Amino acid sequence: MSHFRRRCAAFVAIAAVALFHLGCGDGVGLPDELVPTEIKAFSGDDQTGPAGVKLDLPVVVRVTDRSGRPVANQNVAFAPASGSGSVTPASATTDNEGKASTFWTLGPEAGAQSLTARAQGGSAPDGLDVGLTAHAVSGLATQIQVASGNEQTGAVSSALPDSLVARVIDAGGNPVAHVEVHWSVSGDEGSISPEVVVTGEDGLAAAERVLGARAGDQSAQATAPGLDGSPLTFIHTAVPATPSQLIKVSGDGQSAPAGFQLADSLVVRLVDQNDNPIGGRAVTWVVGPGEGSVDPVNSMTTPQGLAVTRWTMPPGSGTFSIDAVFSGVDPVSFTGTSTSDVPTKIEMVSGDHQSASVGGQLPAPLRVKVTDGNGNPVENVAVTWTANTGGSVGATSTGTDASGIAEVTRTLGIVPGTYTTTAAVDGLSGSPITFTSTANIGVAAKLAIVTQPSSNGQSGVPLETQPVVQLQDAFGNNVAQSSRGITAGVTGGSVTGGTASTDGTGKATFSSLAVVGSAGQSFPITFSSGSLLPVTSDPVTLGAGDAAKLEFIVTPSVQVQAGVPWIQQPKLQLLDAGGNPLNLSRVNVAANVQTGGDSLGGEKNVLTDNGVATFTDLSVEGDAGPRTIRFRIGGVSNSAITFNLTVVAGPAATIAAVSDVSQNGTAGDPVGEPPSVIVKDKFGDPVSGVSVTFAVTAGGGTIAPTTAVTTGADGTATLTSWSLGPGAGANTVTATASGLSGSPVTFNATVSGGVGTTTSLSAGNPSPSVAGESVDFTATVSSGGGTPTGNVVFSVDGSNKPPVALDGSGQATFSVVFANVGSHTVGAVYSGGGAFSGSTATPSIQTVNQAATSLALVSDHDGQTPPQGEDIEFTATLSVTAPGGGTPTGSVQFKDNGADLGSPAALSGGVATLTTGALTEGTHTITAEYLP
Numbered sequence: 001m002s003h004f005r006r007r008c009a010a011f012v013a014i015a016a017v018a019l020f021h022l023g024c025g026d027g028v029g030l031p032d033e034l035v036p037t038e039i040k041a042f043s044g045d046d047q048t049g050p051a052g053v054k055l056d057l058p059v060v061v062r063v064t065d066r067s068g069r070p071v072a073n074q075n076v077a078f079a080p081a082s083g084s085g086s087v088t089p090a091s092a093t094t095d096n097e098g099k100a101s102t103f104w105t106l107g108p109e110a111g112a113q114s115l116t117a118r119a120q121g122g123s124a125p126d127g128l129d130v131g132l133t134a135h136a137v138s139g140l141a142t143q144i145q146v147a148s149g150n151e152q153t154g155a156v157s158s159a160l161p162d163s164l165v166a167r168v169i170d171a172g173g174n175p176v177a178h179v180e181v182h183w184s185v186s187g188d189e190g191s192i193s194p195e196v197v198v199t200g201e202d203g204l205a206a207a208e209r210v211l212g213a214r215a216g217d218q219s220a221q222a223t224a225p226g227l228d229g230s231p232l233t234f235i236h237t238a239v240p241a242t243p244s245q246l247i248k249v250s251g252d253g254q255s256a257p258a259g260f261q262l263a264d265s266l267v268v269r270l271v272d273q274n275d276n277p278i279g280g281r282a283v284t285w286v287v288g289p290g291e292g293s294v295d296p297v298n299s300m301t302t303p304q305g306l307a308v309t310r311w312t313m314p315p316g317s318g319t320f321s322i323d324a325v326f327s328g329v330d331p332v333s334f335t336g337t338s339t340s341d342v343p344t345k346i347e348m349v350s351g352d353h354q355s356a357s358v359g360g361q362l363p364a365p366l367r368v369k370v371t372d373g374n375g376n377p378v379e380n381v382a383v384t385w386t387a388n389t390g391g392s393v394g395a396t397s398t399g400t401d402a403s404g405i406a407e408v409t410r411t412l413g414i415v416p417g418t419y420t421t422t423a424a425v426d427g428l429s430g431s432p433i434t435f436t437s438t439a440n441i442g443v444a445a446k447l448a449i450v451t452q453p454s455s456n457g458q459s460g461v462p463l464e465t466q467p468v469v470q471l472q473d474a475f476g477n478n479v480a481q482s483s484r485g486i487t488a489g490v491t492g493g494s495v496t497g498g499t500a501s502t503d504g505t506g507k508a509t510f511s512s513l514a515v516v517g518s519a520g521q522s523f524p525i526t527f528s529s530g531s532l533l534p535v536t537s538d539p540v541t542l543g544a545g546d547a548a549k550l551e552f553i554v555t556p557s558v559q560v561q562a563g564v565p566w567i568q569q570p571k572l573q574l575l576d577a578g579g580n581p582l583n584l585s586r587v588n589v590a591a592n593v594q595t596g597g598d599s600l601g602g603e604k605n606v607l608t609d610n611g612v613a614t615f616t617d618l619s620v621e622g623d624a625g626p627r628t629i630r631f632r633i634g635g636v637s638n639s640a641i642t643f644n645l646t647v648v649a650g651p652a653a654t655i656a657a658v659s660d661v662s663q664n665g666t667a668g669d670p671v672g673e674p675p676s677v678i679v680k681d682k683f684g685d686p687v688s689g690v691s692v693t694f695a696v697t698a699g700g701g702t703i704a705p706t707t708a709v710t711t712g713a714d715g716t717a718t719l720t721s722w723s724l725g726p727g728a729g730a731n732t733v734t735a736t737a738s739g740l741s742g743s744p745v746t747f748n749a750t751v752s753g754g755v756g757t758t759t760s761l762s763a764g765n766p767s768p769s770v771a772g773e774s775v776d777f778t779a780t781v782s783s784g785g786g787t788p789t790g791n792v793v794f795s796v797d798g799s800n801k802p803p804v805a806l807d808g809s810g811q812a813t814f815s816v817v818f819a820n821v822g823s824h825t826v827g828a829v830y831s832g833g834g835a836f837s838g839s840t841a842t843p844s845i846q847t848v849n850q851a852a853t854s855l856a857l858v859s860d861h862d863g864q865t866p867p868q869g870e871d872i873e874f875t876a877t878l879s880v881t882a883p884g885g886g887t888p889t890g891s892v893q894f895k896d897n898g899a900d901l902g903s904p905a906a907l908s909g910g911v912a913t914l915t916t917g918a919l920t921e922g923t924h925t926i927t928a929e930y931l932p
Helices: 002-017
Strands: 038-043 047-050 059-064 075-080 086-088 091-093 099-105 111-120 129-137 143-148 152-155 164-169 180-185 191-193 196-198 204-210 216-223 232-239 243-250 254-257 266-272 282-287 293-295 298-300 306-312 318-325 332-339 343-350 354-357 366-372 382-388 397-399 405-408 417-424 433-440 446-451 456-458 468-472 485-489 494-496 499-501 507-509 514-516 526-528 540-543 547-554 559-561 571-576 588-595 599-601 605-607 612-614 619-621 625-633 641-648 654-657 662-665 676-680 691-698 702-704 716-718 721-723 729-736 745-751 758-763 774-782 791-796 811-817 822-830 844-848 852-858 871-880 891-896 911-918 926-931
Touching: 038 111, 038 129, 059 075, 059 111, 059 129, 075 086, 075 099, 091 099, 143 232, 164 180, 164 216, 180 191, 180 204, 196 204, 204 216, 243 318, 243 332, 266 282, 266 318, 282 293, 282 306, 298 306, 343 417, 343 433, 366 382, 366 417, 397 405, 405 417, 446 526, 456 514, 485 494, 499 507, 547 625, 547 641, 588 599, 605 612, 654 745, 691 702, 774 791, 774 822, 791 811, 811 822, 891 911, 911 926
Parallel strands: 047 129, 152 232, 254 332, 354 433, 456 540, 559 641, 662 745
Antiparallel strands: 038 059, 059 099, 075 091, 075 111, 086 099, 111 129, 143 164, 164 204, 180 196, 180 216, 191 204, 216 232, 243 266, 266 306, 282 298, 282 318, 293 306, 318 332, 343 366, 366 405, 382 397, 382 417, 417 433, 446 468, 468 507, 485 499, 485 526, 494 514, 547 571, 571 612, 588 605, 588 625, 599 619, 625 641, 654 676, 676 716, 691 729, 702 721, 729 745, 758 774, 774 811, 791 822, 822 844, 852 871, 871 911, 891 926
């Protein structure tokens, strides 16, 4: 109580500061105080310990009020998260310091774990909790186990492909590091290294295993003393290495009658250098001429390395030999002796005490064996067979084969009971031999009606009295065979529910058999089952039945456009199962697409009117192609009727490019892929017969054809060609189809400058030339890349001259002498060379005159200062000298201070005159330039 008083004193002091005073005593506190508002970890948080083990320190939390005062007597619940172990106790009450504690046992797995402490009850608010953490580390090692590398296979004396790996874990399955694992091998079979491995942080210890020289199972051990599972055994399989020897095992030195097979097989073993047997290899048995035969000639070695064959002696007597051969090793020889012994004994081999149905053949033949005095089989001995008490044998006499075996088939009589058969060879020991057989009631052979069906019924409606059919053998005995299917059928009609299966007594009871046919007719029902003899019932007379199927009155269109109502809509008649028309109204008939995908548009369910269903607006929504359309009576599962139609593309809806819309090319050349578009309907199917207009919209160039192109069966419209314009840059062609989405489609091509497409022609000086003088003309062929090769053909006044080859710079030069004064036309044609196309130069017009030797400019005002605004006349005179004489032609360009004064003035009689017009103030220098 003294401790409580000290706390009260403290409370009184605090209250005094706040200017109020409260008395002290048991059960008295400050208003709104000592109400839990916070819970915190006090100690024991963030500990580390082994997984599955109790932590060293308790976990302690502290509950306080809003002023930080401890709250006593508050219940605190401790709850570990899933996998985070357990606590003891699960809840605790805070002491006077507001503390509550518990001990935390960690969960079994290493890693972070968590715990929640929550204040519950009293005046604690909801959700007042705090989280604590701990880190679980692996505990003490408790177990060693196989991690990987077990049950491997490798060649003897070689390393296994994968290391042997052991894992050390604690009780919670966590990996444990720093544990020594000792590796060893069983016996003296191979080796393992290293022999001691310390586990890593993942708990693993690995070693490399080299197998011993012995083929078969071998093993190694991983030992960690004191751990469960130690020692840990790894099993391996050593397989043989390269074959090195063929060893004779048995079968040598035998004898048999001439032409007979030796009694025992010839056996060899294939082994490697360590005497391990090698399986799966082919050994060849080599038999020389006249040495008999072996079967097989090639035999595969068994897993024990054994290869086996049988040797048949040749017809003659004597001693013979054969070899067993395997490539790369020495062959092994066997000898055998052929004798000439005679038969002395006959004995039963198999076939006794069999049973079969009366009149049936025994499942296995009857077999006897004939041998000589040495027990060797004797071939070609005639055995006489006799069928006693009825029935028959397959042959009255059969001969023994190379194994001394003679056999025959046995067919029993038609009466159930015991039958005997004898096999005899006169003079042989054991003859005759008697076989005993049993004949049972026969198998089902025919059908019989136990209960006749109703004599009257409705077409397609199950008969009121259902028939019962019994299995019988050929002699009329009931056969108790279950699960045999019986099928009912009629002539002139059909049946439903026409199958049933026999029960354990051999009876088949039909449950829903109905006859389908014309009303008023009678139908006997025939029951059958495979090859059994069928049986026919008394006739059943039919009346009209229920609605069961449909028939077209109007067959729909067989070709329709996608998304467009059919031109010819279907109309169907309601029928019963026998095909009798029914006059029923308000029976639902439904239409749908059965195959081909997509769906129908329009009204797909209609009601019959007097037995007729009329559809008005059906269409197929989807791609072009074949469809199977089904009509069905609602609720009648087998009433469907179908028809096939072909859906073709609907109205054109879109246009798009199918060729490359962005190409590169050379000026004047055709593009690599002429523009092509495809027109489709709204379902994506190509539409034919649509007019598409192509037009050049940029870059010049030409297209063919220039008229509209109509889409073909594949929906495409394609230009024959598109030749690009003469200059570098963008070229554009558009494809337009009015009203279609995507129209117009634009095709672009970029001209890079051309390849051998431009030819220019220039003349050497003087120009104009003088009659009788030589003038050089140079043709330059330029390209988009590379240097053109080939020839240029020059022409003078329309007359072609011999070709001139282009030089390395793409130029060709031609010299000409003009004898006459006047105008002449020079042209150049490049014919192309290599990868360059040909082109033609624009003809150059050359005017040939007498040479102008002087140009004089005359004016009365030279060097004077005329009044501003006065018109001044200047005269330019061109003097011409021989040879040839003549008057200069051409024009003179007058200039004022270097600037052109109007257009050139034409020469007339060698004189050109300029009237300047009003001059402005300033100095003017007038010059004249002769333009030939």
